[in-house]
Amino acid sequence: MTTTFTIEQATGRSAQEREALLAAPGFGTIFSDHMSRIDWTADGGWHDHRVVGYAPFALDPASAVFHYAQEAFEGLKAYAHADGSVWRFRADVNAERFQRSCRRLGLPELPVEDFLASVDELVTLDQAWVPRGEEQSLYLRPFMFARTAALAVKPSTQVTYAVIASPSGAYFGGSGVVPVDIWFTRSYSRSAPGGTGFAKCGGNYAASMVAQQEAEANGCSQVGFVDATEHQWVEELGGMNLFAVSADGELVTPQLSETILEGVTRGAVLTLVEDAGLSVTERRVSLDELYEGIDSGHFTELFACGTAAVITPVASLKDEDGQHVVSGREPGATTLALRQQLTDIQYGLAEDRHGWMHRIV
The missing domain is CATH 3.20.10.10 (D-amino Acid Aminotransferase, subunit A, domain 2)
Structure with a gap:
């Protein structure tokens, strides 16, 4: 059973500001108003499932990710359909691959249902950020990183998982199919x-x-x-x-x-x-x-x-x-x-x- 996410609504940008940004989104340079987040500790497991305002993380300078690159990530997209609905593509496959990556990096494996829920909750809240132009989609970046503040070379006992969303156009820019x-x-x-x-x-x-x-x-x-x-x-x-x-x-x-x-x-x-x-x-x-x-x-x-x-x-x-x-x-x-x-x-x-x-x- 999927854990319920707490929603912390952010003020965000105005409709006019959002419209201006979506006019030419580029790729991976602008981000929606919110992000999903779940924390993990060796003692407590996964906890505090929530969607919060998009904001910087507060990290100790000794956090393991800075020194030993203990992290993993994914990339997937949500697409707007002509009837106004929004759909994700093969996210279950991304969730399973994310588990394999985390296993190899010595990170805790996030349950597939939590991965999918973290994506769906964020897209639902920020659905106005899904672009509707040609070749456009909402690029989603789930990621996990080690945050234990210690310089010993060993797996972290504190981890943060998050998902951010980026309205995006064609990866290589321009229009049409360019070799x-x-x-x-x-x-x-x-x-x-x-x-x-x-x-x-x-x-x-x-x-x-x-x-x-x-x-x-x-x-x-x-x-x-x-x-x-x-x-x-x-x-x-x-x-x-x-x-x-x-x-x-x-x-x-x-x-x-x-x-x-x-x-x-x-x-x-x-x-x-x-x-x-x-x-x-x-x-x-x-x-x-x-x-x-x-x-x-x-x-x-x-x-x-x-x-x-x-x-x-x-x-x-x-x-x-x-x-x-x-x-x-x-x-x-x-x-x-x-x-x-x-x-x-x-x-x-x-x-x-x-x-x-x-x-x-």
Whole structure:
């Protein structure tokens, strides 16, 4: 049974201020009036389930999260439908992945029902912040961090969980479907066997930042990583999973391992591909195979997928040795069809045959 959340109504911004912010929300830069919060202690377990005004946390300088990065997070979206209702997409999968991440980071596992309730209560209270423009949604960021004030290297006995909401537009900005360039690095690794690659935690993203800077310096929107052992097997991008489409219609994607985050959107894509009767293979894919396949015309499409960017066509792969352009930089038919199918389900324009959507309000 889900625990009841106490609601502490904040004054918030005026309707006029909110309307001005929602006119061009960008991605992840503005936030709604409230946040959900639950605390945990080793002695008392989870307690004080509440929705409060969005505000800074008061943390001791010795809090464990500052020194040992003991934290985990998730990312999901709520979508406005034409009838005024608001729906979340596959949040139960996010809740289960969040538990796996927390388990790996030595954090307490939040019950799935509390995760879902923390999202629903916040969206219900701040439903006026759900944007209704094209490519827009309410991005939700659940996260958990260690706050024990002690410098001993051991799991925290005090933890805070919270959810914040950010009205957002397209992740890469602009309008329409714009293919992106990907920089592949062999110098930096995102994760390694036995590490935290399969978990969604800040340390993985911190490790990718210098490589992302390298990508941007070379005119690319995202960085791609290969394995940390042989430096040849494609794993994932800085924040998305990768798919290749062959000339004969086969979809290929790197198989999951302990070094790859199991994307929620990735799972949805695999299901849509099966629904369409297309052939899909999850296996090890070398970077050289991708390069050669692009250059020969064997791979006619590449696309990346993730909660923030949904499905985004890839224009080229690039590294210090050169650039490999995919089909004249034009989005492929399979990529666009999958993207349309997915977004139509999310925005209530197509039947949700897999039960991915859940109405909040």
